[in-house]
Amino acid sequence: MRTATDQKERLLQGNQACAEGALASGARFFAGYPITPSTEIAEYLARQLPKVGGKFIQMEDEIASIAAVIGASVTGSKSMTATSGPGFSLMQEHIGYAYMAEVPCVIVDVQRGGPSTGLPTKVAQSDTMQVRWGTHGDYYAIALAPSSVEECFDLTIRAFNLSEKYRTPVIVLMDEVVGHMREKVSLPNPNEIKIINRMKPTVPPEWYQHFEINPHFVSPMAGFGEGYRFNVTGLTHDPFGFPTVRPEEIREKLDKLKNKITHNVNDIIEIKEEFMEDADVAIFAYGIVARAARQAIRMARDKRIKAGLIQPLTIWPFPDLYMEHISEQLDLIIVAELNQGQLIGEVMRVVRGKTRVRGLFRYDSELITPDQIFDKIREEK
Amino acid sequence: MPKVTHHYLRTKKKFPNVWCAGCGIGIVMGAIIRAIDKLKLSRDEVVMVSGIGCSSRMPVYVDFNTLHTTHGRPLAFATGVKLAKPSLKVIVITGDGDALAIGGNHFIHACRRNIDLTCILINNQTYGMTGGQFSPSTPFMKLGTTAPYGNRERAFDISKLAIASGAPFVARGTAYHVVQLEKLIEQAALKKGFSLVEVISHCPTLYGRLNKEGDAVEMLKWQRGHAIPISAAGKVPPEKLRGKFLTGVLWDIEFPEYCEEYDKVIAEAQRRD
Amino acid sequence: MLSFKSSSFYTDGRILKLADEEKKTTLTDKEAEGQKIRVFEAWCKKCGICVAFCPTGALTSNEDGLPILTYLEKCTLCGMCELRCPDFAIAVKAKEKEEK
Numbered sequence: 001m002r003t004a005t006d007q008k009e010r011l012l013q014g015n016q017a018c019a020e021g022a023l024a025s026g027a028r029f030f031a032g033y034p035i036t037p038s039t040e041i042a043e044y045l046a047r048q049l050p051k052v053g054g055k056f057i058q059m060e061d062e063i064a065s066i067a068a069v070i071g072a073s074v075t076g077s078k079s080m081t082a083t084s085g086p087g088f089s090l091m092q093e094h095i096g097y098a099y100m101a102e103v104p105c106v107i108v109d110v111q112r113g114g115p116s117t118g119l120p121t122k123v124a125q126s127d128t129m130q131v132r133w134g135t136h137g138d139y140y141a142i143a144l145a146p147s148s149v150e151e152c153f154d155l156t157i158r159a160f161n162l163s164e165k166y167r168t169p170v171i172v173l174m175d176e177v178v179g180h181m182r183e184k185v186s187l188p189n190p191n192e193i194k195i196i197n198r199m200k201p202t203v204p205p206e207w208y209q210h211f212e213i214n215p216h217f218v219s220p221m222a223g224f225g226e227g228y229r230f231n232v233t234g235l236t237h238d239p240f241g242f243p244t245v246r247p248e249e250i251r252e253k254l255d256k257l258k259n260k261i262t263h264n265v266n267d268i269i270e271i272k273e274e275f276m277e278d279a280d281v282a283i284f285a286y287g288i289v290a291r292a293a294r295q296a297i298r299m300a301r302d303k304r305i306k307a308g309l310i311q312p313l314t315i316w317p318f319p320d321l322y323m324e325h326i327s328e329q330l331d332l333i334i335v336a337e338l339n340q341g342q343l344i345g346e347v348m349r350v351v352r353g354k355t356r357v358r359g360l361f362r363y364d365s366e367l368i369t370p371d372q373i374f375d376k377i378r379e380e381k
Numbered sequence: 382m383p384k385v386t387h388h389y390l391r392t393k394k395k396f397p398n399v400w401c402a403g404c405g406i407g408i409v410m411g412a413i414i415r416a417i418d419k420l421k422l423s424r425d426e427v428v429m430v431s432g433i434g435c436s437s438r439m440p441v442y443v444d445f446n447t448l449h450t451t452h453g454r455p456l457a458f459a460t461g462v463k464l465a466k467p468s469l470k471v472i473v474i475t476g477d478g479d480a481l482a483i484g485g486n487h488f489i490h491a492c493r494r495n496i497d498l499t500c501i502l503i504n505n506q507t508y509g510m511t512g513g514q515f516s517p518s519t520p521f522m523k524l525g526t527t528a529p530y531g532n533r534e535r536a537f538d539i540s541k542l543a544i545a546s547g548a549p550f551v552a553r554g555t556a557y558h559v560v561q562l563e564k565l566i567e568q569a570a571l572k573k574g575f576s577l578v579e580v581i582s583h584c585p586t587l588y589g590r591l592n593k594e595g596d597a598v599e600m601l602k603w604q605r606g607h608a609i610p611i612s613a614a615g616k617v618p619p620e621k622l623r624g625k626f627l628t629g630v631l632w633d634i635e636f637p638e639y640c641e642e643y644d645k646v647i648a649e650a651q652r653r654d
Numbered sequence: 655m656l657s658f659k660s661s662s663f664y665t666d667g668r669i670l671k672l673a674d675e676e677k678k679t680t681l682t683d684k685e686a687e688g689q690k691i692r693v694f695e696a697w698c699k700k701c702g703i704c705v706a707f708c709p710t711g712a713l714t715s716n717e718d719g720l721p722i723l724t725y726l727e728k729c730t731l732c733g734m735c736e737l738r739c740p741d742f743a744i745a746v747k748a749k750e751k752e753e754k
Contacts, residue, residue, distance in 0.1 A: 029465050050650035055464050055643060060490040064457035067450065071430070071461025074448060075469065079461070097451055224428050224446035224462065225469050231391075231441050233449035240393060242441060384736060384745045396697050397741050403701030407740025415737075559737045598706040 009186045014152045014179045015040035015082075017187075018108055018172065019048065021156030022080050024193055027106070028054035029079040031068035033061055033087060036120040037176040038110040041082035062087035066094040066107065073103045074232055076223025078160055082108035084176075085127055086117060088134070095169055096135030097234045099257060102211065102221070104163040104198055106156065108172040110179040111287075113365050122365035123176040125287055126339035131171050132316050138254055140261035142268055143171040143316040147290040149183035155313060161196040162268060166260055167221055173315065175338070177288040177367065201228060209239040213252050217260035261317060269319045272311040275301060279308030281332040281377060284347055286312050289336050289368050296373035307377055318346045327355040334376055336360040336368050356380070389414045389424070391444050399438055403597025405556030405582030409503055410439050412559055413472070416566040417445075428471045430459040432484060434510045435584075436476035436503040453483030456491040459498050467497070467640040470570065477504040477518035481537050485517070492546035495574045496639035501566065502539065502577060505584040513587030524591045543577045544632045550576035551632040556583060557604040558628060568630065574638045581608070581626065690731060690747050691723045697743035704735035704744055 012020070019041050022030070030049055032042040042058065049056040055072070059065040062083055069079040083091065088109045098105055111127045113119025131143045142162055144155040156172055163170040201208050201220040210230035212219035222228035231241035236253055238244045244253075261268065272290075275297055276282065285293040290311040300307035310326065310333075312319055327333065333355055335344040344359045351357055360376045362368045390396070400406050417427060427445040431437035433452035440447035446469070450458045455473045463471045480488050480502050491498060507525060508514040515525030515532045518539065522531040543551045550572040554562035562580060569576035583589060583600035594600055609617060611629040691713070700719030712728035713721045713735060721744060723729055733746045 029461070031461060047650070050643075050647040051654050053647055053651075057460070057464055057643075059457065059460070060486055063454065064460070064487055064490070067454045067457035068461030068464070070450075071448070071458040071463075072465035073461075075462055075466040077465040079465070093451055094454070223466075224448075225425055225466055227425055229424060229444055229446050231447045231449065233441070234451060235449065242394060384742065386742050387745075390742070397699060397743070400740060402699035403703055404740055407742070408703075408738055411737060411739070411742065559734075563737075597701050597703055601703065601707070 009184055011182055012149050012185050013040060013182050014146070014149045014174060015110065016044050017149045017152040017185060018082070018146075018156045018174065018179075019044040020187060021153040022106070022160070023048060023052065023054075024153070024187075024190060025078060025157045025160035026195055026197070027078040027080050027160060028052070029069065029072040029077040030054070030081065031057045031059050031065045031072070031079070032081045032083065033059055033065050035062075035084045035087045037112055037179050038082040038084050038087075038108060040179070041108060041110075062090040063094065066091040066098075066105075069105050070094060070098055070101070070103050073105050074224055076226065078104070078164070080106040080108065082110065084110050084112045084120075085114045088127060088130065092135040096137055096139065098169040099135070099139040100137075100234050100236070101232050102167040102219075102257075103169070103232075104167055104221075105169050106159045106163055106172060107169055108156070108174060111173065111175040113363075119365050121176065123288065123367060124338050124363060124365070125175055125289070126342065126363065127173065128315065128337070128339065128342040131173055138258070140258055141171065141316040142166070142168060142261065142314070143173050144313055145173045145286040145315050146178055146313075147287050147311065148178070149181065150185045151313070152178065153185065153187060157193060157195075158270070161194070164198045165196045166218055166264065166268075167198060168261070171316075173287065175287050205229065210241045211237060211239045211253070211256075213239055213256055217256050217263060265317050265321070268314060268317060269322065270313040271319055271322055272309075272313055274309040274311075275306075276308035276310065276326065279306050280330055281305065281307045281334070281381060282310050282326070282330050283307065283334050283336060283373060283377070284310045284312075284343075285336045286315055286343070287338075289338060292368050292370045293336060293373055295370035296377065299370060299374045300377050305377060305381065315343060318343075318350070320350050323347060323350040327351045330355050332356045332358065332380055334358050334360055334373070334380060336373055336376075338368065339363055385418050386411050386414045389418070389444050390442055394442055396442075398442055400435060401586040403583075403585050404435070405505065405580070405584075405597075405601075406436050406439060406503055408556045408559055409501065409562065409580050409582065410442065412563040413501060413566055414443065416563050416570060419563070419567055420570055422470050422570075426468065426470050428459075428462055428469045429474060430455045430462065430471060431474040432476070432479035434476040434479045434508065435505075436474055437479060439474045453479050453485075454487060455479070456484065456487040456498065456500065460491065460494070460496055463496055463498060464640060464643065471498050472570070473498055473500045475500065475502050476509075477502065477506060477539075478508045478516040481517040481539065481542075489542070489546040492543050492548035492575055492577070494639050495547060495549060495636050497573055498575055499566070499570045499572075500575065500577045501569075502579045503582050504539065504579055505582045505588060506536070507584050507588035509584045509587055513584070513591055519588075523588075525588070526591070539579045540577075540631050547575075547636070548577050548632070549574045549634045549636045550630070551579075552577070552630045553579045553581065553626065553628050555581040555604040555608050555628060557601045558608060561628065565630065572633070573641075574636060689723075690726065690729045691721075691735070692745040693721055694743045694745070695720060697741045699741055699743075701740065703738050703740070707738055708735055
């Protein structure tokens with residue numbers, strides 16, 4: 001039986017690399033529904049998952065897909081779905097369920113033009129805020145944004161690791177170009193890849209609290225059928241998983257959901273920097289735009305402009321501390337996004353007027369070019 | 382004196398249960414527990430999945446693996462549970478609103494997909510939890526809080542819907558005929574594939590009061606008086622069947638079960654590799 | 655959520671014997687052992703289902719709505735009250751092999 005990844009160089013599509021990352025993480029359950037531009041992920045896993053004894057199912061809609069993913073995860077399986085804007089909108093209720101019930105799972109959103117049916121085959125980055133606030137209630141999202149085929153592979157693995165470590169859904173926020181482009185990648189050997197699995201309980205079954213409150217804010221997670229019997233619910237619940245209306249228990253539960261993320265931002269957040277050591281102007285770009293930004297930085301440096309690139313690999317939680325720190329050395333931050341300005345709000349919130357923040361937005365289905373970024377640098381400097 | 386049912390109740394959970402006095406759901410819960418006990422299923426292998434509604438409050442009370450999900454979607458969650466770990470015995474508890482309104486799509490696809498789930502659909506002809514609105518199984522012209530002038534929609538024939546959608550096992554019982562119900566649940570659980578047991582139940586607090594159908598005892602008497610066992614239906618003249626409903630095993634055929642078929646997919650994929 | 659009448663007869667959730675009405679009593683734990691029917695008063699919602707459908711009429715409701723085994727001899731240990739109770743509040747002694 002062939003292993004899911006092998007080491008030789010391959011020409012892979014971003015979507016395929018994402019699927020390979022899932023397989024490398026030990027994901028063995030995928031439930032999804034076809035939607036452009038994510039369908040290749042489902043098709044690839046439909047072929048590959050059974051080869052490694054995994055389960056693939058095409059459900060009747062996106063709502064059922066994320067439901068099945070959560071159901072599978074509760075039995076102990078690493079599970080994933082992939083979709084785009086309209087499907088992501090449908091999934092919101094169950095993503096909220098996964099936050100409340102602390103169920104690890106990975107949701108890939110390969111963004112396309114919106115709102116609504118929008119532009120099924122064209123690129124955009126306009127789901128950025130929805131990833132953070134798409135479902136109702138108080139919760140703290142983790143979202144990763146790859147900008148290359150290789151990052152699709154790496155960040156999908158990271159998504160699973162974070163999801164297992166923190167018992168939370170993690171979103172991999174791709175876009176149509178990253179998902180469909182093909183690049184040469186050299187995938188690592190499986191034994192070179194660091195995999196994190198959910199903590200299992202070490203107490204006897206009668207003492208197990210599926211939603212235990214502890215100082216780490218992350219509690220071990222047994223799976224159905226492992227000898228631990230417990231209740232999982234979307235109702236606000238006590239540590240045993242029984243619904244509660246007691247104010248102190250409600251507050252404790254919501255604080256747990258908050259603290260397990262906010263207390264661990266240093267572990268969760270990853271940022272890629274280029275030429276930032278002496279930069280006084282930064283381009284803040286994520287996903288496919290970071291590729292153009294890298295080129296634009298080089299064009300600027302050729303002209304002796306001290307430009308640098310801030311590419312957040314983690315866009316949620318937003319890298320507050322990093323941005324606060326780095327903005328001290330910067331006169332100007334240009335936020336380049338394929339939307340009408342979403343993450344720029346976060347940059348401005350953190351920077352609090354101490355550094356000039358300007359936006360470079362494109363939302364006409366075309367990519368921001370290196371020239372556009374370079375021109376913007378010159379214009380604003 | 383120990384009762385079978387008491388042994389299966391979660392001792393950490395507060396009793397008496399949340400349902401109104403006389404509600405049929407507790408009666409159904411007893412039948413389910415006794416069926417599971419009769420079948421000698423281990424508690425660790427039983428997963429009870431429910432949606433939202435009065436019926437869906439059942440799993441929290443029982444000492445199995447329990448999953449209380451979102452409105453209308455327990456079958457979708459259950460599909461993930463079963464496919465990921467087919468050794469588990471997955472029982473879905475749902476209500477008429479949960480399964481047939483918001484959950485209608487998942488209902489027909491679960492029937493069609495024929496994944497090995499046992500679905501107990503407790504039909505009290507109303508949305509009880511939210512105060513008595515009409516549901517897809519509220520009969521024509523009956524009252525609901527959102528149908529104050531009489532419901533102008535017809536009710537689903539749930540068994541026909543399930544059969545047409547491909548469910549290989551469809552049965553109907555009532556909260557009154559509790560001995561028969563236990564047997565139907567046993568049969569449904571043993572059946573490999575998607576099996577549906579619709580349970581005609583009663584909501585005296587809301588539907589019953591709105592429609593002047595009396596208290597729990599009266600509504601149970603109505604079930605007794607209006608159920609015709611399918612075995613006897615042939616001998617009853619057609620005019621006597623009007624206004625009544627059939628109980629028992631209404632449909633029982635064989636069809637390949639989804640998880641078993643997927644195992645063949647795995648074997649084929651690995652053979653071709 | 656349902657609330658049931660609390661009565662001055664209750665201590666530890668059990669009703670003490672009423673001196674003047676020998677037939678209409680429910681029993682303490684110890685007395686319950688060996689009895690045909692046991693009612694868990696704290697769980698009983700007094701819906702009346704067990705009484706209404708008792709095949710022999712052995713059960714009646716007392717003034718608080720609780721089921722009482724008024725006619726001891728009529729009880730055949732059929733167990734239907736136990737099967738029909740939505741709250742698992744009534745337990746029937748298992749039939750001995752000889753009694754069946």
